[in-house]
Amino acid sequence: MRVSSSRRLALITGVSLAFLAGCGSSSDSGSDADTSQAAASSVVPVVASTNVYGDIAEQIGGKKVAVTSIISDPDQDPHSYEANTRNQLALSKAKVVIENGGGYDDFVDRMLKSGGNSSAEVINAVKISGKTAPAGGELNEHVWYDFPTAGKVADSIAAALAKADPADSATFTKNAAAFKSKLKPLEAKEAQIKTDHGGESVAITEPVPLYVIEASGLKNATPAAFSEAIEEGDDVSPKTLQATLAQFTGKKVKALVYNEQTSGPQTEKAEQAAKTAGIPVVPVTETLPAGEDYLGWMTANVDALASALAK
Known part of the structure; x- marks a missing residue:
């Protein structure tokens, strides 16, 4: 952010x-x-x-x-x-x-x-x-x-x-x-995702999870203009929004990794488009959820990504 x-x-x-x-x-x-x-x-x-x-x-x-x-x-x-x-x-x-x-x-x-x-x-x-x-x-x-x-x-x-x-x-x-x-087990999980799903595409709403996505050998298919605008709190142009929603048509991506801590009308449209297309949504946040510690939180994030890709 x-x-x-x-x-x-x-x-x-x-x-x-x-x-x-x-x-x-x-x-x-x-x-x-x-x-x-x-x-x-x-x-x-x-x-x-x-x-x-x-x-x-x-x-x-x-x-x-x-x-x-x-x-x-x-x-x-x-x-x-x-x-x-x-x-x-x-x-x-x-x-x-x-x-x-x-x-x-x-x-x-x-x-x-x-x-x-x-x-x-x-x-x-x-x-x-x-x-x-x-x-x-x-x-x-x-x-x-x-x-x-x-x-x-x-x-x-x-x-x-x-x-x-x-x-x-x-x-x-x-x-x-x-x-x-x-x-180390977290890095091993990323390596396993890379072995099982390396080269597959996913969508994001913001760059928040990109380091995990990249370490897992996945491709980010979301137009940079969309994720950068959402990160900055700016409006997304109609053309960019259309291009973003198009990635869910025909399941061009395997999952949407969604920053639920900064959701809004345009990210919600992306989320709904993914769900309508039957594409799993993986929620992430920028700060620790209540009652979680860093290691448990990140383990849940990586496990959720692996589970979504396996569907």
Whole structure:
């Protein structure tokens, strides 16, 4: 999900108004009291831009960390998120900050600067991934759907926590190794999909799941103009919409991978066209569903894709 100029302005405006009013709604999983308690008990205060990275941090840090995830509501569209004063306070006290980068959550860097926190260890997942925009294209910043990147992020979190809490560095390293070992079955599932269905085409509504799709040897048949417009929150032209819906005619694609967290009239038309054609729909989200952890969530996503392709 790329944040457009209008959305960036909304983020800045939302923060400014929150400061003027002295209050604001929050969708973070922690609280000011949590941060104070963390300092008192010598656990490491960690702030993650979303609960995806917050969960990974908790798996690496265990009881040695107090994690605040800024975007954590599975029913909230991350495209329209507005940071607030509670987020600002948490970031000002964090020793470790985990952001996605790539334009996904620029408010983190702005708030770190405005809060005067220059000492926090900042982990940028896109930079760690090493991924760049293809020639003539745009970067797919949804790198948490790339399992090798998730492993690199885990190692970076362990290193940052070890710097903040050297006495427990061995624990962090061990936990990161355990997390990475649990990513291997996910990569094996992708490899099996590639063996069974490599070269087959699927449709998407947004680029969110593309790293899994590509690692599974599948082709994305959706016009780029459609998925990019949906990602930016822009209207899809009638011609592009017609071309998108046409891919479901005659079952030219085996499945539609649908970002249900940012659905709208045009994506709903795609979903209905797929269902009418008897093409399976695989729902995905950008943040963790309630009660899920990263590994369980991604396992369910990959299993659902494999199941849909097998129909």
